[in-house]
Amino acid sequence: MPGKGQRARAAIVEVASDLFYRQGYGATSYADIAVRTGFGKGNIHYYFNSKEELLKAVAEMRMEKYRKLLEQWSLECGPPYDCLERIVSLFEKNAGDLAKYGCPIGTLNDELGKNNPELQEEARQMMDIFLRWLEARFRALLPPDEARDHAEQLLAMAQGAALLAHAYRDPGLVKRQADAARHWLSKICENEPHA
Amino acid sequence: MPGKGQRARAAIVEVASDLFYRQGYGATSYADIAVRTGFGKGNIHYYFNSKEELLKAVAEMRMEKYRKLLEQWSLECGPPYDCLERIVSLFEKNAGDLAKYGCPIGTLNDELGKNNPELQEEARQMMDIFLRWLEARFRALLPPDEARDHAEQLLAMAQGAALLAHAYRDPGLVKRQADAARHWLSKICENEPHA
DNA sequence: AATATTATAGTACGGTCGTACAATCGTCAA
DNA sequence: TTGACGATTGTACGACCGTACTATAATATT
Numbered sequence: 001m002p003g004k005g006q007r008a009r010a011a012i013v014e015v016a017s018d019l020f021y022r023q024g025y026g027a028t029s030y031a032d033i034a035v036r037t038g039f040g041k042g043n044i045h046y047y048f049n050s051k052e053e054l055l056k057a058v059a060e061m062r063m064e065k066y067r068k069l070l071e072q073w074s075l076e077c078g079p080p081y082d083c084l085e086r087i088v089s090l091f092e093k094n095a096g097d098l099a100k101y102g103c104p105i106g107t108l109n110d111e112l113g114k115n116n117p118e119l120q121e122e123a124r125q126m127m128d129i130f131l132r133w134l135e136a137r138f139r140a141l142l143p144p145d146e147a148r149d150h151a152e153q154l155l156a157m158a159q160g161a162a163l164l165a166h167a168y169r170d171p172g173l174v175k176r177q178a179d180a181a182r183h184w185l186s187k188i189c190e191n192e193p194h195a
Numbered sequence: 196m197p198g199k200g201q202r203a204r205a206a207i208v209e210v211a212s213d214l215f216y217r218q219g220y221g222a223t224s225y226a227d228i229a230v231r232t233g234f235g236k237g238n239i240h241y242y243f244n245s246k247e248e249l250l251k252a253v254a255e256m257r258m259e260k261y262r263k264l265l266e267q268w269s270l271e272c273g274p275p276y277d278c279l280e281r282i283v284s285l286f287e288k289n290a291g292d293l294a295k296y297g298c299p300i301g302t303l304n305d306e307l308g309k310n311n312p313e314l315q316e317e318a319r320q321m322m323d324i325f326l327r328w329l330e331a332r333f334r335a336l337l338p339p340d341e342a343r344d345h346a347e348q349l350l351a352m353a354q355g356a357a358l359l360a361h362a363y364r365d366p367g368l369v370k371r372q373a374d375a376a377r378h379w380l381s382k383i384c385e386n387e388p389h390a
Numbered sequence: 391a392a393t394a395t396t397a398t399a400g401t402a403c404g405g406t407c408g409t410a411c412a413a414t415c416g417t418c419a420a
Numbered sequence: 421t422t423g424a425c426g427a428t429t430g431t432a433c434g435a436c437c438g439t440a441c442t443a444t445a446a447t448a449t450t
């Protein structure tokens with residue numbers, strides 16, 4: 001079992017990640033995190049000397065999760081379509097939260113992109129994890145340059161669907177886009193069976 | 196010619212719109228607007244009693260522009276494909292700004308969606324102008340429910356492309372997605388010539 | 391048990407923001 | 421020319437934020 005400090009640190013990161021997602025990075029204060037963790041405000045600064053450090057810790061924690069999830073998917077799932085379809089299902093399953101808060105990765109990139117290039121770099125890396133994973137899957141079906149294009153395309157569909165669902169507060173939008181994405185995927189997979 | 200006050204008011208709205216786009220709504224202060232307009236800080240509050248009012252004025256100004264643009268397109272352009280393709284070209288033409296600042300409509304929805312439901316309503320209306328226009332165009336090709344779906348899909352592609360281009364600071368991403376969108380559009384237009 | 395180190399809390403500082411307000415300026419009608 | 425009113429300015433207030441600092445409690449080490 002990790003030491004007391006490690007557990008407190010992890011708890012702070014977990015709460016911060018949740019608040020950054022639901023309220024945004026800029027709108028989340030140390031005070032908010034203090035209340036939600038039960039720790040005093042000063043204690044959070046003891047673990048993270050600045051808000052930027054805290055965001056970086058959150059980003060690392062999230063990326064760890066994403067990497068593990070995708071790595072497992074790479075092992076588990078069979079034909080490329082089934083593998084790629086999991087990403088679509090992941091979005092569909094989270095349609096409710098996407099409509100309420102948007103995509104955790106997309107909205108963070110958006111927020112940090114305008115005024116915080118250094119921190120946005122962290123958010124971009126989260127996006128890149130998914131982009132590269134998708135590209136690797138598409139390489140089983142398509143030549144390299146087309147694989148990259150298709151990965152961008154699927155990710156753009158997902159991000160666009162999340163953004164619109166958030167704008168309209170309508171989870172149904174995610175579901176409709178998911179169906180469209182599956183249709184698009186199935187056409188690609190039958191056109192190029194084993195390239 | 197409009198009175199002095201009207202011109203000052205319009206100038207403030209114009210500057211605010213630009214800063215809201217490039218820095219975001221939250222990160223733009225009255226002081227910023229004062230510097231850029233040359234007016235004193237207090238004078239801006241003379242025209243707009245609150246920042247919320249200012250955003251609403253910006254939203255109305257933008258919507259006026261969008262509505263006029265789309266109305267003109269509705270009149271000018273011929274077959275549905277040419278008409279729809281204009282939206283794609285609009286995004287492509289602005290690829291540079293999209294990569295730097297994201298989509299003016301999408302990023303505003305994103306920012307306001309998390310903490311400012313009332314103001315996000317304004318941003319959503321901007322999105323709706325485009326969605327409804329797209330839906331109307333698709334109705335020339337498809338049955339009503341499919342038209343709505345396709346409008347959502349094209350808008351999602353565009354928003355997703357802008358978000359990714361912003362995240363990666365890569366205008367090329369917009370261009371690649373624009374080509375993909377054109378391909379998608381052309382398939383729809385040839386499948387259903389005159390539904 | 392004594393001590394050093396880690397963990398936690400509370401508070402105060404400097405800065406910025408949106409807003410309010412009082413004072414001044416410009417302009418044009420009476 | 422005076423006066424009224426719209427336009428403009430500068431400043432001050434209260435709130436909140438990230439951060440720094442000091443003191444205290446808990447834990448570990450010797």
